[in-house]
Amino acid sequence: MDIVISHIAALQVIRQPYFPRYLATAELCPSALPAHLPSPAELKEAHKTCGQLAGIEGDLGLLISSKKGTHACAGTRPHVYSGTVPPGALVQLAPGIRCVSPLFLPLLVISKLTEVEMLMLLAELMGLYSVANGEKQGLVQRDTPMATPEGYRAFLNAAGRPMWSAKLERLIGMAPVRAASPPEAQLYLRATARFARGGYGLAGAILNDEVELAELAGAVPATKKRKPDLLVSPVHKDTSVRGACIDYMGSEWHTSADAIKNDAIRRNELLAAGYIPFEIFKDQFADIDYMDGLMRSVREAAGLPARRIGRARAKKERSAREELWARLSSVDVRAWTSREELR
Template sequence: MTILVSHTSALEYWNTVGAKFLRDGASRRKATEAARLALDCTDKPRLESGNLRPGGCTLPLSVLVGNACARTSTSAIASRYVGGKLPDNSFADAGKGFLVSTPEFIFVQMATRIGLAELIRLGFELCGTYAENGKPASGARCMAPLTSSVKLRAFLEGAPEVYGKKKAARALRYVLDGSASPRETVLAILLSLPYRLGGFGLDGLLLNYRIDTGRRSQSMADRRYCVCDLYWPESKIAVEYDSDQWHTGAARIASDAKRRNTLLAQGIRVVGVTRAQLDDVEELRKVARLLAKMMGRRLRCMSPESVAAHYALRAELQVSVRPD
């Protein structure tokens, strides 16, 4: 029996095995054709003895079925019905009878399960170098991103009108590539989303942007290039998130100071944001005001509607409880 792994189970799988198992386009097209045939099956999906399943997937396994007769809910399987034609490149072969939703298809699937802010954050994760769900538990994938905003957009543009596509397309407008941690993602979302969605409207930023060391600053630099956590190229402003995990110890503090001086020599102004500032509404608002002033913008986020939207965004993102 062919089993179509989807939603959070598929995300757990990819966060465990990494992008190398996505294989090439021809393999994904072949897997997707096999998935379309599997959706015609009326048998209820079931796992083999020992609950065999793809690596990293916990029980119950979330799977897709295409027939009402095949729906089932057990301690091992939680089925979800999917109607219509599957988008191209929706699945990859995980072996042993398992086809797993690709990261692009997961993004569309999850649009039907979570709120807009959570979906935007998921997009950052899929296009970043860390994993919030599944293994590794440390939160650092240390591998290539599972997808990119360009690939997500291409998938949506080529997909039929599947359930969740409209919401996924809306969320994708705010997804950025290259985030290196969950908290970095939250900071970027809070600073960049428009007022109506609860952010501070400081758009135009890039994540983990590489700045090569110029000749003028080589004498004070301890590296050939610097990577800015958040960077607004038009204003030449960088924001560094000072994570408790990665920015402690005398040697690290000294390296950070030298790094910031290097950026200043390049004409790039640097603003630091701590964990405490990120978790404090008023403190982060002060940071946003400072950034807006440096950019020559005027922050307009104090209307009752904008304030309410900001608190709602924080609640959905669960800012204060997310680990570094």
């Protein structure tokens, strides 16, 4: 028995809390693909051997190396990849059962997803969260990303720069790194995109970067580390402002009495340390006028020059911002598992 789980079935496996344990040994996993699909008996045995397969919604996407190896096999969806498969491309789940890794998956699905969908997929794979439909908040938090931009670039080179490599590398350069939720990823994409593409031109913004702050309470001086959702460093280093921060205040996370108190403590610590904190809620996030005003204030706090543009260009850029937000807000990362063309 030799099967390799691929496409949206693989994403469902990758999203599980247990997956990082298997990912740690990916470099040691054999990378040769099977030449043919499993027999019905082998597929039945695989389900007995690997309990994770039971939770996969829809047909089981399987990756093989040759079209000659395809045959009718109920409950499966064959995918053929005949290029070089470097170390780190596959992850061993059980004897005879492997899954494509977070490094390999984007290359396999890039032809089936829109550019914005690909950016949100990369945000998840390079982020501190995974979508989990059964969890209370719809997310599983992770301590470290499962992939990095450097890892993707090295992987594409090791794979011999296959088809779609140039586009994937371009998207990797645009995608958020270390986002802790889909809204944080959307915030980054809107903040950093060029004005002509519907963004606010904050190319140097960083997600969840640690800043060291002084605790305001206690007789003995002490410091603590905070991680603003989005940090924009000042243009001029000789200013008293150390940066502008934006935190997305998701309604599920910040409405309890303890959360409100902790948010106020964090905000005061940031202000005392020279950071200018901004906060935005879901309703404001969808309001283009509010976002425009907020981002103008962020740019001003960071020492970026005020933009002077003509009416025609302003109208065009406004339309681009509306379009980018419409595309981002239409991406339903939780519904990918039910999309027939991704299986």
